[in-house]
Each structure stands twice: as C-alpha cells, then as structure tokens.
Amino acid sequence: MTELLKVHGSQNSFFLLDQANLAVPLTDPEMQKLARTLTDRETGLLGGADGLLVTDANHPQMRVINADGSEASMCGNGLRTVARYLSEKTGKDQFKVKTMYANLEVRKADNLAENVPAFGVEISPVSFKKESLPFDNLDTDHLLNTELPQLVPGWRFTALSVPNPHLVVFIKEEELDSPKLGELGQYLNGDNPYFPDGVNVNYVVVKGDSQIFVKTFERGVGFTNACGTGMSASSLVFALLNPDLGHFEKEISVYNPGGMVKTILHKNDDGAYWIELVGNATFTHEIEIPEEQLHSAELDFDQIKTRDTYEQESYLNFVEGLKK
Numbered sequence: 138m139t140e141l142l143k144v145h146g147s148q149n150s151f152f153l154l155d156q157a158n159l160a161v162p163l164t165d166p167e168m169q170k171l172a173r174t175l176t177d178r179e180t181g182l183l184g185g186a187d188g189l190l191v192t193d194a195n196h197p198q199m200r201v202i203n204a205d206g207s208e209a210s211m212c213g214n215g216l217r218t219v220a221r222y223l224s225e226k227t228g229k230d231q232f233k234v235k236t237m238y239a240n241l242e243v244r245k246a247d248n249l250a251e252n253v254p255a256f257g258v259e260i261s262p263v264s265f266k267k268e269s270l271p272f273d274n275l276d277t278d279h280l281l282n283t284e285l286p287q288l289v290p291g292w293r294f295t296a297l298s299v300p301n302p303h304l305v306v307f308i309k310e311e312e313l314d315s316p317k318l319g320e321l322g323q324y325l326n327g328d329n330p331y332f333p334d335g336v337n338v339n340y341v342v343v344k345g346d347s348q349i350f351v352k353t354f355e356r357g358v359g360f361t362n363a364c365g366t367g368m369s370a371s372s373l374v375f376a377l378l379n380p381d382l383g384h385f386e387k388e389i390s391v392y393n394p395g396g397m398v399k400t401i402l403h404k405n406d407d408g409a410y411w412i413e414l415v416g417n418a419t420f421t422h423e424i425e426i427p428e429e430q431l432h433s434a435e436l437d438f439d440q441i442k443t444r445d446t447y448e449q450e451s452y453l454n455f456v457e458g459l460k461k
C-alpha cells in the first residue's frame with residue numbers, strides 16, 4: 138500500500154505523492170494520467186482537486202502537475218504543503234526545496250489558529266521580461282499597468298513570472314462576478330496570439346492599506362479558490378502601482394475565495410524582487426492505494442482507502458473568524 142495525502146493551501150487543493158514511498162517511481166506519463174484521474178471534479182477521488190504535487194523525501198523537491206496534466210514550474214500553495222510534509226518527515230523546520238527553476242527556502246511558521254499549521258515559502262525568481270512568460274504580438278517588451286483594448290477595453294494589465302507566468306489586472310469589487318473574468322481566462326489559456334503557453338490570470342481588488350483580494354483563473358485548471366504564486370505576484374504589483382498602500386518588508390493580507398494568506402515583499406541589493414508567502418498547510422485526508430494501481434492505466438477506486446484527518450473543520454473555523 139502506498140500512502141498519498143489530500144492537502145490544501147487556502148483551499149487550493151492537491152493530492153501529494155512521495156516517490157520515495159514507491160518501489161518503482163512513477164514515470165512522467167504515469168504522473169500526468171494519475172493527475173487527470175484523481176483531480177477530475179466529477180469522477181475524481183474525494184471530489185477531485187486542482188493538481189498533483191510530487192515530492193521525494195530523499196531529495197527534497199516538488200513537481201506540480203496541473204489538473205489537465207500539464208506541468209507548472211511553481212506552486213506557492215502547494216509548496217507550503219510539501220514543506221510541511223518534508224518537515225514532519227525530517228524534523229527540520231527550515232530547509233530548501235528544489236523546484237523546476239529554483240531551490241526555494243521554506244520554514245515552519247506559527248499556526249494560523251488551533252490545528253491550522255502554517256508554513257512560509259520563498260517565491261522567486263521574479264521577472265517582468267516578455268521572454269519569461271512568454272507573451273507575443275503586443276508591440277511591447279513589458280506589460281506594466283498597460284491598456285490592452287484587444288483583450289478588454291478599459292482594463293490595465295501587468296505581466297510577470299514568479300517564475301510561472303501571471304497576468305495581473307486590478308478591477309472593481311462589483312466586477313468580481315462578471316463573466317468577462319472567466320471568458321478572458323479561457324481565451325488566454327486556449328489557442329491565442331498573445332500567450333502561447335497560457336497564463337494564470339489574477340483579478341485583484343484593493344481593500345485598503347496592506348490588504349487586497351485576489352481571484353485567479355489558473356492555467357491548466359480554471360478558477361481556483363486561491364493561487365499562491367498569483368497572490369504573491371499580485372502583492373508585488375499592488376505595491377509597485379500603489380506605494381502609498383502596499384509596502385515592502387511589511388505583511389500584506391491577501392484575501393481569496395478560500396481564505397487568507399500573508400505576503401512579505403523584498404527587494405535585494407541587486408534589484409531582484411522576491412516574496413515570502415505565509416499561509417496554511419492543511420492535510421485533509423490520508424489515502425491508501427496499492428502501488429500497482431498508481432502505475433495502472435485505470436484506477437480502481439474500490440481498492441482505495443481514505444481517512445479524514447479532521448483538520449478541515451479547524452481550517453473552516455479559521456476562515457469563519459476572518460469574517461468577524
């Protein structure tokens with residue numbers, strides 16, 4: 138039997154698999170197939186999820202397989218849960234985790250509430266260069282609060298990678314339910330002349346000093362409860378465009394449909410930006426699957442056992458408390 142976990146950060150949910158638990162590690166096509174099968178919102182396990190996180194306790198690392206089987210270079214909410222998993226395995230409270238483009242620092246943080254463990258993770262490298270997303274056919278090398286009437290007239294867009302690609306647009310609170318949000322997300326993540334690899338689209342509402350709300354249409358997934366890299370990218374753009382409200386080296390509260398995280402913005406002496414993302418790392422279920430099932434083309438759900446950890450109840454109490 139192999140143990141998987143179902144986890145979430147701000148209710149951006151994942152299955153977490155440790156290759157070190159397997160006699161034969163999963164191949165990339167097996168991971169992609171498993172991600173698509175487990176995460177399906179209608180036919181997947183435990184109501185599906187937004188992706189599959191693959192780690193290896195022997196070589197601290199994280200790979201992120203989106204729900205559609207594509208691979209993302211980073212996942213901020215996912216990294217917090219991988220950090221907790223590896224921390225509990227090794228007894229270490231601070232260490233680095235290898236991701237596609239960078240070795241990122243992670244640390245155990247104070248619990249957000251009783252039974253709501255939290256971790257802080259480094260989000261970097263940050264780039265505003267066109268090639269880092271990439272984007273094309275927009276007659277510019279940088280999008281920084283730029284009008285793009287060919288996308289949505291009247292909206293201003295900022296593009297940055299952290300290092301996965303993000304587009305940030307500030308909207309009014311009353312626009313949050315507009316169909317334009319999903320339409321644009323879908324358009325830019327389908328066949329389009331501007332973002333050939335797709336892009337995560339973050340819709341941001343400024344709530345006040347050091348406070349924003351972010352709703353994200355995620356590449357490879359669709360709307361999610363939260364996107365860690367998206368909230369980090371949005372925090373940086375918030376501070377760059379509104380220096381009176383968003384500050385470096387000071388916590389920013391980032392509310393999202395799944396809860397709330399904190400971000401802290403940093404600028405190194407060489408001018409490079411990086412962000413610390415602090416938030417919950419919740420394990421909702423322990424799952425037992427025979428290893429041969431993970432390698433097989435079809436999963437037999439009758440052979441899978443799941444156990445509720447009861448952490449979700451505590452997390453929901455924490456979210457309820459945010460409303461008071």
Ligand SMILES: N[C@@H](CCC[C@H](N)C(=O)O)C(=O)O
Pocket residue numbers: 149201203208209210211212213214215301302337355356357358361363364365366367
């Ligand atoms: N939810 C994630 C980001 C996941 C990756 C994204 N869908 C992509 O393809 O870049 C997060 O918490 O950062």
